[in-house]
Amino acid sequence: MAGNPYISGVQGLAPIKGPGAVASLNVFLIQAGLEGHLDNPVEVIRRAMQEKFSFNVVTEDQFEKDLKFRTKLFGKIRDSIFVVVVLDGLTPSLAFQYGLAVAINKPIITLKSQNANVDVRSLYSEKERADEKVKEAPQPKLNYLAHLPGLVDEQVIVFQPGDAEGLITRLIREIVLNRQRIATEILRTGSDVPLNLYLQFLSYLDGDERKRILGEAMERFPTDKNLFIMAGRIKLMENDLVGAVLDFEKAVELNPNDPTAHMQKAEIYYELGQFETAIEDYDKAIQLQPVNPNAYYNKGNALFYMDEEDVAAQHFEVAVDQNPDFANALNNQASIQIN
């Protein structure tokens, strides 16, 4: 049963155990989720650290307002060689189902459970990796829970925000912004990086970097309509309407039963002033998803510009029926009455 959202964090030195281990890593651990979904991390950490630590409880409001605190927190993250972000229980966003093991200038490793083991050999320096002992030894693993007792206590920070999901999103974004290579490195961690993790991290990128990564993702997942929708949206922002419509058409081709792809395609034709074509796609979107106030509203606009005001008014009315708070539809309904 889901409880209150939380985020907790701890920083310290984690000795890496195993025959090939040659170092301790400065670690920052963040765990987030819903109380009751997994073991309460405060309790997990308390047990693991044998009470040898202190708590700071930080509300979301404090987090927002206290720049000094945020600077300190992100400073700690930056100073750490290794950051583990373990997120669970806050679906549907994928970032909340996977943990991310992050190291400076190293690949992000995704963790699917709090007991996941991370191969840490890749985190060693070239010199360390060249060491014969390291080469020959079995690959050391980091299981962050197992290593918690080895953490040198500094401080545990517990967030109890009302909107943990938003806070986590910002947190990850800060990490990504502070370590620009992370978002790109994640995509080089092997063939098992799931598609939705690509989509999640692409949303943190912009400019040429986003295009490059999107191109890589499309090469790896050439039949995924979400990537074509994302590519189309980027082209739309760049005012490349023709390029955008080609991407949206491809998305429709890949999944003709997806109302989103039809909506996107229709919106381009609407922008191009090709209202009849736009209406065909709005109709398909409505057919696939009958409760779709945006489709009715947009179709109403297209009809309005085709001088079909009465039919347009009917569509605005349906949009308002389906979403009584839809201000744009209310406005357009009124506008037609004024005409």
Place this chain on the structure above:
Amino acid sequence: MKSIELLMKAIEKQPAYAFSYFNLARAYKGMNKPGGEVLKNLEKAARASKANLRMGHDIKRNTYCLFLVYAALGDREAALEYLRKCSNYDLPLKSWGIADKIANVALKSDPEFQALISTSR
């Protein structure tokens, strides 16, 4: 009048949506309300649009709304300034039938207005 009720509700739900104030001004004008109400709502529409532009929100449509507001106010220079921006944003002004939808006769016969419309999509 039902349009006023709808617009009041729209404003209640989304106070930053500039077109609702613009249409409220149109509705009051159609009802022959004193000019003050019309002007007040056109000013509100302009303020809302400019605030949205400052925040980078829905730039194209808020620019278009400012064109409509200044055209309604009879401010040729300001209306053309925003129409030029609409044209730069490649809005389908011709497809939208703008020339038939504004009431400012002087503006409609303005050569620059006509040129901007005729060269648009």
